[in-house]
Amino acid sequence: MLFIYRILINIILLISPIILILRLIKKKEDPRRFKEKLGFFSKKKKSGKLIWFHGASVGEIQSVIPLIEKFEKNKKINQILITSNTVSSSNIIKKFKLRKTVHQFFPIDCNFISEKFINHWKPSKVFFIDSEIWPNTVNNLYRKKIPMILLNGRITKKTLQKWLILPNFAKSLFNKFKLCLSSSLESKKYLRKLGAQNIKFFGNIKFSQSESASPILDKNFRNFIKSKTSWCASSTHYNEEKFCGQTHLYLNKKYKNLLTIIIPRHINRVDSIKDELKSLKLKVHLDEPKRKISSNTDVYLVNSYGKTKSFYRECKNVFLGGSMINHGGQNPLEAVRFGCNIFHGPNVTNFKEIYWFLKNKNLSQRVTNYKNLANLLSITLKNKSQPKKIKKSLYLIGKNILNKTYKEVC
Secondary structure, three states: OOHHOOOOOOHHHHHHHHHHHHHHOOOOOOOOHHHHHHHHHHOOOOOOOOEEEEEHHHHHHHHHHHHHHHHHOOOOOOOEEEEOOHHHHHHHHHOOOOOOOEEEEEEOOHHHHHHHHHHHHHOOEEOOOOOOOOOOHHHHHHHOOHHHHHHEEEEEOOHHHHHHHOOHHHHHHHOOEEEEEHHHHHHHHHHHOOOOOOOOOOHHHHHHHOEEEEEEOOHHHHHHHHOOEEEEEEOOOHHHHHHHHHHHHOOOOOOOEEEEEEEOOOOOHHHHHHHHHHHOOOEEEEEOOOOOOOOOOOOOOOOOOHHHHHHHOOEEEEEEEEOOOOOOOOOOOOHHHHEEEEOOOOOOOHHHHHHHHHHOOOEEEEEEOOHHHHHHHHHOOOOOOOOHHHHHHHHHHHHHHHHHHHHHOO
């Protein structure tokens, strides 16, 4: 199977210049650095011990920054290499003060390019993050006896089924890892089915990420929200905005100055959401800077991307959408990092172990209907000290996972 894979990847290599040019036109590649994907180097290797981390994009790279920061303090490590596939992930790294760390774009997984890349960097240890596994690179590292670790390994039922189409090929890759640290107990079980040998679970390393920077919201809104009792519904899907409107109406009986902030998952639905909320006799204000907000506004409807974290900073009670419908929920960790009380519906299958973990630490609550949510909100809206407790609790959880992970892989 590896032979067939190599033929296919060589075909991709032949047409890669065309693909890269198209991606350059669409501004999906860095014009100064796209050659790195063809096996050229823009950075030099320093003498001494180098370790290598590879993740697909922003989420994977951000998840291991705390671990990389610990390795930065390790005097035995002279240099740290991070590779990824996207421009956005390379830009994220610039935001951190990483003295020993350099970034390169991951090269096409062609056998001779992979060999050239490994021979240039000569890593003493390699970390693959999440489920980003490339057959030629894995085989070449194994042949050179360079230990590989799968970090925060995430295998879903869907990805397991895809791997098991070629079970022997999957086993030939996963059994080459010296250690697999799974992101969940479910992933641990699936990794074993794929042939991984040494599998351990300490918790999802994403718990160790710190609160990330967020732009400051419009002064007009910040002044307005001071006079309000507010809660936020984030990443809502079809029918969930009506659920939020009903929650507002029920809760408004107790809190007359109530403001509900709704951040839809897809902003192209804003007009239909506005009409639906108005049919419930709610006064809706669209998020438009400098436009005066009426004092009797019920719902503040966000109609642009990139502001979610900013609203988490201002509003500490958050309902996460995609959970009252058959979608699987949204990752709650970003909101928890900002000290938010988390509420969610029954359908959180995409992040069930994270929600289970949060529930056991009293950091999230499950709701089944709008009255249920309104009653829980009426309790948490009174507790102004809760955000600090949530932040501290998450910090201690993340610190424990991070320390165990570092001790195991160091």
